[in-house]
Amino acid sequence: MGQVTLHAITVLGHDRPGIIAETTGKLAGLGLNLEDSTMTLLRGHFAMMLVCEGDAADSEIESALAPLTADGSLTVTVREVPTEETQAAEGTSWILSVHGGDRPGIVSAVVGVVAGVGGNITDLTTRLAGDLYLLVAEVDLPPAADVAAVERELASVAAELGVGVSLRAAETDEL
Amino acid sequence: MTVNTRVLEWTESDLGVAGTLREVVRAPAPVLSTVGDTVDPTSPDVVRLAADLVATMRVSPGCVGLAAPQVGVGAKVFCVDVSAHPKTRDHHGTFVLCNAEVVSGSRNEKAREGCMSVPDFTGDVKRPSRIVVRGQLPGTGEDVELEAEAFEARALQHEIDHCDGLLFLDRAAGAHAVYARKTYL
Ligand SMILES: [Zn+2]
Numbered sequence: 462m463g464q465v466t467l468h469a470i471t472v473l474g475h476d477r478p479g480i481i482a483e484t485t486g487k488l489a490g491l492g493l494n495l496e497d498s499t500m501t502l503l504r505g506h507f508a509m510m511l512v513c514e515g516d517a518a519d520s521e522i523e524s525a526l527a528p529l530t531a532d533g534s535l536t537v538t539v540r541e542v543p544t545e546e547t548q549a550a551e552g553t554s555w556i557l558s559v560h561g562g563d564r565p566g567i568v569s570a571v572v573g574v575v576a577g578v579g580g581n582i583t584d585l586t587t588r589l590a591g592d593l594y595l596l597v598a599e600v601d602l603p604p605a606a607d608v609a610a611v612e613r614e615l616a617s618v619a620a621e622l623g624v625g626v627s628l629r630a631a632e633t634d635e636l
Numbered sequence: 637m638t639v640n641t642r643v644l645e646w647t648e649s650d651l652g653v654a655g656t657l658r659e660v661v662r663a664p665a666p667v668l669s670t671v672g673d674t675v676d677p678t679s680p681d682v683v684r685l686a687a688d689l690v691a692t693m694r695v696s697p698g699c700v701g702l703a704a705p706q707v708g709v710g711a712k713v714f715c716v717d718v719s720a721h722p723k724t725r726d727h728h729g730t731f732v733l734c735n736a737e738v739v740s741g742s743r744n745e746k747a748r749e750g751c752m753s754v755p756d757f758t759g760d761v762k763r764p765s766r767i768v769v770r771g772q773l774p775g776t777g778e779d780v781e782l783e784a785e786a787f788e789a790r791a792l793q794h795e796i797d798h799c800d801g802l803l804f805l806d807r808a809a810g811a812h813a814v815y816a817r818k819t820y821l
Contacts, residue, residue, distance in 0.1 A: 499812075547816070586812070599815065633750040633758045634723070634787065635698045636794040636804075 468493070468522060469512050469542045474535035476507040484509070487525040491517040501586075507535070512542065553608070554631040555600040557615075561624025563594040570622060571596065574614045578606045594624070599631065637766070640782040643728040643773075648690040648715075651683050651732075651775050655691025658707035663754050663803060667705045671801040672712040677734035677777040682713060686732040686774035689715040696752060701791045703798030706753050712736065713774065714795035716788070723787040736771030736796050738764075739781070741789075749794060749804040750817070760813040761804050763793050 472484055485495060498511035517525075522539045529535050559571050568587060575582060575598075584599035602608060612628050619626035648655065661667060675682045685704060693702040693715055700721055703714035717730040741764025750758045767789045770781045784792050794804065808814050 501812075584812070584815070631748060633748045634790060635750045635752075636701055636791050 465514055465544060466516060467496070467512055467514050467542050467544060468517075468519060469510070469540050470522065470526075471538045472507065472509045472526075472529065472535055473537075474507055476502060476505060477534075480507055480529070480535070481509065483529060484526065487529075488513055488522070491515065491522060491525055493517060493522070504589075552601050552603045552606070555602060555608075556629045556631045557596070557598045557600050557626070558629075559594075559596040559619065559624055559626045561594060561619075561622065563589055563592050564622060567594055567622055567624060568596060570618050571615065571626065572598070574611065574618055575600055575602075577614075578611055579603045580606065580611070600628075637726050637783050637785050639726055639728060640780060642778075643731050643780055643782050646729075646731045646773060648687060648730060648732070650773075651687045653684055653687045655684075655687030655689070657695060658688050658692050660692065660696070660702070660706050660752050661708045662752075663805075665708070665753075667708055667710050668753055668798070668803060669801050670705070670710050672703075672705055672710045672799040674735050675711050675713055677772040677774045682711070682734060683774050685709060685711065685713055686715065686734075689713065689732065690717075690730060693717065699752060700787075701795045702752075703795045705798050705801070712799040714799055716791050716795055718788045718791050721787055725786045725788075726784075727788045728782060728784070732774050733769070733771035733780070734774055734777075736769055736792075736799065738793060738796060739768040739770050741767040741793075746809055747790060748815075749790070751794070751804055753798075754803055754805060756817050757805065758815050758817055759804050759807075760809040761807045762809055763790055763807075765789055767793065769796070 493513040493515035496512050496514055500509035519539045519541055526537045530537050581601045582598050583601060586597050588595045615626045615628060689702045692707060693699045700718045701716040704711040712735045715732045718724045718727050719729050743765045744762050745765040746760055746762040748758050749761050766785045768783055769792055772779055
């Protein structure tokens with residue numbers, strides 16, 4: 462086995478049918494292997510991030526994807542990235558949800574509590590619909606974290622912001 | 637909910653053969669995505685398979701159920717035992733069912749599932765929390781119908797899915813409802 466080369470690619474911009482098909486088609490054409498990817502719409506904007514593996518140079522990938530950006534509706538970035546060791550997290554897994562009236566600073570205040578105890582966010586979605594602001598996050602807390610204290614601090618931060626917060630254990634049923 | 641006493645009283649010693657340990661296969665093994673064959677519950681091969689499934693379940697930490705495709709056999713046979721699980725309410729102890737199907741279900745609930753055959757992911761799956769299941773006991777081949785709820789209902793549906801060539805991944809509750817596994821048993 463030779464050295465594995467990974468490329469992180471982002472595609473952002475105006476949504477229309479076929480963007481994913483075109484992007485992945487070009488990547489397959491270069492012999493690149495799609496590994497992890499995620500895509501969603503952010504306020505109607507197409508937003509995709511992916512990591513693929515293969516020998517093509519970043520510049521080659523950029524040229525192959527150039528047709529996507531030709532009319533100015535999409536932006537593409539390509540960057541070689543190192544292989545990350547996925548560490549087996551000790552600790553505990555939680556689902557954090559926050560919702561309430563929109564106001565500045567909700568996300569930073571809430572995730573600040575998590576960061577303050579060495580917690581790590583592994584997945585995050587926020588949405589704004591009308592005046593309702595919503596945050597849902599997957600959170601890993603370190604083994605030493607005092608979960609009751611984290612809950613109290615989250616509740617106090619949420620009370621200041623006038624939003625509701627809940628922290629539920631992300632239990633898995635092993636079947 | 638009424639517990640079926642025939643199923644509750646059943647134990648693997650009723651099979652009359654000692655089970656041997658089988659290796660648990662992992663996705664993407666094709667057998668996990670293949671509809672299992674309907675079996676003759678009285679055939680010696682099926683009785684042996686039933687005993688092997690229970691034996692393999694017993695030695696796997698935290699394991700509450702195992703289906704034939706998970707040991708590489710494309711057949712509609714699975715075992716379940718949720719009796720020691722903290723989320724269990726009423727239950728039927730250890731039992732094996734052949735050719736089982738869900739007859740009816742109600743009260744959908746979403747929960748995150750993990751599977752020995754898919755060790756690197758967990759996923760949110762919505763399933764009925766009260767079900768009626770019909771199948772046959774291995775050995776005697778007698779037809780049984782049982783009501784199950786809560787954790788036992790989820791375990792039964794997960795194993796019946798295995799027998800139908802389905803993984804929890806096939807029932808993911810959404811595009812962002814599958815997660816990289818963080819902790820290993
Ligand atoms: Zn399974």
